[in-house]
Amino acid sequence: MSLIVQKYGGTSVADLERIRNVADGVARSYDAGNNVVVVISAMAGTTDQLIEMATRISVAPAKRELDVLLATGEQTTAALLAITLNSMNYPAQSLMGHQAQVTTDRAFGNARIIDISTSRIENLVKSRNIVVIAGFQGVDPTGNITTLGRGGSDTSAVAIAAALKADMCEIYTDVDGIYTADPNVCPRARKLDRISYDEMLNMASLGAKVLQIRSVGFAKKYNVPVHVRSSFNLEEGTMVVNEDNGMESLMVTSITHDKNQARITLKKVPDQPGVAAKIFTPIADAGIIVDMIIQNTRAGGQTDLTFTVPEAEFDRAIEIEKKVAEKIGSEDVFGAKNIAKVSVIGVGMRNHSGVASIMFNTLAKENINISMISTSEIRISCIIEEKYTELAVQVLHTAFGLDAEE
């Protein structure tokens, strides 16, 4: 008898009819002889509505209390799914974070799971109950309600699957798997049958928003097999698993892109120790996430420094850096929103040379200028002009042999 953890996202539980569909899916797996633990998100839009309500009271609502408020979203859907399953004569019980004993640290709004005490879940499962756990929420060691941050239900599901040593963690979502590129941008994109944790980690942080990145890190650490699949059909999706021999043959498995980027340059920064800290500390204090950083050495003890931030943070970041520039004596601050990041990803890259060269040549052939480059062990990313995004993804997809057969 297998133990399956199934996670359903906000669009899968957006109304009572869809919750009924979820219940049918859970029942199907249960009837096939599996033990089933369900982790559930709030109805699509609910979390945003609750945040909006809280920010009507205060621009910065008390974080502890905001988590209490947000936790009602998953509590509602967990109860509704359990009611639905019970009405279909399946034994089901909902558990909130405090009941499932999902213990987190005290970082309200972005808590990290530190322990899951599984005895209660296991006892319910042993007596063939379907356990419906409210995702996204936990309690700190003194019983305060915490939430795990945007997309946290994925992490809940994988962490619970890890703690239960489940045979599989199924992530039900509104796409039917992981693709070699975004099918909206690249018509020849193919669904991948398998992808490694490391590749997924690189994709998740690059705008392929299928899985919360923290959940993939968790899955890798505890070796939880994750199956990303559609909640609207029964087709197999994509398995996210440990790197295996079969995978290594593929040099590049996917092309991702992210238009949600902006570039900021500080011109003629004095080339002295401590300058970088002066530039980035105020940005970090403002909670703005910096992605790529490039520094070119120039003559005369001065350098230009360029970095990227999310497009939505561009104006705030420019304002902060203008003050910094005055202090450190930089000549000018300027930037652009119309940029995009295109990346090629693949664990095979480790064993093959020449990926970078193919990438740069392919873009050059189309006269696409590269303004910034960054690399990781299994990824190369280029910043290009936003208008070339689709073209770049398509030609790279072809160049690395990813195109679906006609």
Added chain:
Amino acid sequence: MSLIVQKYGGTSVADLERIRNVADGVARSYDAGNNVVVVISAMAGTTDQLIEMATRISVAPAKRELDVLLATGEQTTAALLAITLNSMNYPAQSLMGHQAQVTTDRAFGNARIIDISTSRIENLVKSRNIVVIAGFQGVDPTGNITTLGRGGSDTSAVAIAAALKADMCEIYTDVDGIYTADPNVCPRARKLDRISYDEMLNMASLGAKVLQIRSVGFAKKYNVPVHVRSSFNLEEGTMVVNEDNGMESLMVTSITHDKNQARITLKKVPDQPGVAAKIFTPIADAGIIVDMIIQNTRAGGQTDLTFTVPEAEFDRAIEIEKKVAEKIGSEDVFGAKNIAKVSVIGVGMRNHSGVASIMFNTLAKENINISMISTSEIRISCIIEEKYTELAVQVLHTAFGLDAEE
């Protein structure tokens, strides 16, 4: 320094603006030097909406899960009030049933409080925090979420006040106190400054729906002084306290009425042991509450038996009793919805004779026929035709000297 428990009902927290008013009220008491614990209901209408959603899934939603769903209502308002107080720079923390450690039995949907472990609340109060507790909810000994039934927040508040040995439990509501009669029916009705627990108990069960009756029982048992007052103004309301000498002078303190009654009669019931059980067991099994029962002895070993039920249950009750009548050989079942119950209440009744005689004479003078009578130590109730309700309340109010001075 006094410890005050304040309870705010659903209309007092119906939107963010009213929650702000509640916060102002809490802050006023805190600034006056009191320690304040707030018990809060769900927004008006929320509980009904949640029940409606659940019953769209199933006519009889799983009770355990329905409680999980309903508990989100108070969780939401508790968080919103705490956010509001924090935004006004008052130290406030919300606590859910499981955090405030309100332990109940396992009767989902109608749970009874068996213990409140106050250490967490007391520690917060000691460091001058305002504690905002979600009313209506608790947890059973194994941590399942339970709710206390309709109006349960009143009971939460009084129970918490009792456990904390609070100096006062203030119940904020949309009326400004307890009246000698319903002012809509009896223009000369006066607000009472004080009323005894026993009188309030009799009023609560007689349609004066200001306080959940269980909360009054709790207040009496633990001698918690309760102050019923308006959440819309600062005027003193009515103190519900132990009977004292000042009160005994008043023979009757109030006249109540209840139009939500229906009468059912079984004609020619065999006058044998066990018959009453056969009549009322099916009614009890159907969850219908019977109020008054009258049985007249008749010639020939047969009797007529009449009882009252809530008007909404009339049709179901008639249907049940028609089957009963066939089984036990009763000749006919009939009833009426157009009846009302009028009651006079007063602890002074114990020491005075003649209350019944004044009541019956007053009604007779107006040609109001009494079809049923029931009495308790401090109450006399008569069933009359519904159309005479207002007249009966008014003439009794005058007859017992309750009229406000012109």
